[in-house]
Amino acid sequence: MSTHPDSPVFVSGAVARQVFTWSEAIESLRASYRLPEQAGATPPRTVATVGKAWLRTLPAFPPAGRYFGAKLMAAGVQGVSAGIEYVIVLFDRETSRIAAFLDANAITAFRTAATSALALDGLAPATPARLAVLGSGLEASHHARAFAAVRPLTEVVVYSPTPERREAFAQALERDLGVPARAAANAEAAVDGADIVLAAARSQGEKPILFGAWLKPRATVVSIGSTIPQQREIDASVVERSDLIVCDSLEEVLTETGDMIAAKAAGLAFRDKAFSLNDLVSGACDERVRSADIRMFKSVGGGLQDIVVAELIVRKALEAGLATPLPIQFESKR
Structure with missing residues (x-):
């Protein structure tokens, strides 16, 4: 044809x-x-x-x-x-x-995970990484596989509220990717020591599921679950700890997502550390990437x-x- x-x-x-x-x-x-x-x-x-x-x-x-x-x-x-x-x-x-x-x-689902993997490739150190996954749905599954296409994963640790789902998620990843994977009893235990943290599950009641104090130095966060003002996923402390925030749609992420609205209400200033995905991929913010301790990609899709x-x-x-x-x-x- x-x-x-x-x-x-x-x-x-x-x-x-x-x-x-x-x-x-x-x-x-x-x-x-x-x-x-x-x-x-x-x-x-x-x-x-x-x-x-x-x-x-x-x-x-x-x-x-x-x-x-x-x-x-x-x-x-x-x-x-x-x-x-x-x-x-x-x-x-x-x-x-x-x-x-x-x-x-x-x-x-494919384009969301592929875009996150592109951002991760520009933000995370080019070394083997331990991945924490908060969520066990389709987006979380695709993201783990997309991340494996740009970084060698040493271990995947997953948390979601239903024990059966997080266990099944870990088993499927270990089978499909050949990477050690296990379920954690809570979100903090999953994030402990992780080099890459994927937040891909809005909480019940729209309360944050990820907090800044849990992140190790040099960690990279990918947050995809809060895309409109009514949704919450990460705590304002994650925004505060992030030295660099890359957004696929800069204005939509900063002004129309519940997480960033809450961070602004908490008195946090973040515009001077926020860049577009175009800036990241084109190299316009390379120096900021090198100097940042905690880096975050936040996505609304587009x-x-x-x-x-x-x-x-x-x-x-x-x-x-x-x-x-x-x-x-x-x-x-x-």
Whole structure:
């Protein structure tokens, strides 16, 4: 099949999982974030709401590549209990035509973890590391695997509230990665002595699950669980201890996440130590990385990540003949 078909194609979640690799996704994101940010290319996400129903849109025009587009996700009048579906629509920048639709459920988790791994690669010392994981869901699972693609892991210690889930998580990681993994009885025990700390589980009641006093010197924190004002994950003491805070979307992280709102309310100043992921990947904050003791990456996710990873998956699906041609044509307005 042509890598640039005349009619749109569909890529299923099963195909996305089949062709995806961590190393390729991380390098695709690195190439994109290395380029200068362009005004208007990645506008803030928008959310339309009526009662329990909502529609979220994340558009992006990556600085390189063949495609641009948007991810859409929605919940109807029954709310999230009815399930949420995700779709990415890609446009061909050369022809302006709609090129592909992708089931973006799996892609969303892939792009989040791959982006975190890219940030980790720029923040953490390039040495073997012990990883602490707070959380045992899909995001935590993907992140551990993505981190293993950029750092040799000596041990993984996981905590989540349900003993059966954290034990199963540790067993699966040890089986799949060949790395010693075990469950901890509480979050502090999991974090004790860790070189890398992943916070990937908002707490019940939106209370912090990670505290600054638990972190060893030279630790790197990755926090992904607080993405809107109502959510909490890390205590303000983690923000206070962090000498460098890298954000995938600087303004959204600093002004629209519950953790940073709480840190500001606690009287903490953090803007002078906050940088964008573009700054990190381009080398603009290399000196700050070298001098920082505690480094943190905080993520809300973004359309740029969706489109970059979607382009990689579409290209690989087309090359493998796994994309489904759609018998449709759109009218062009001229």
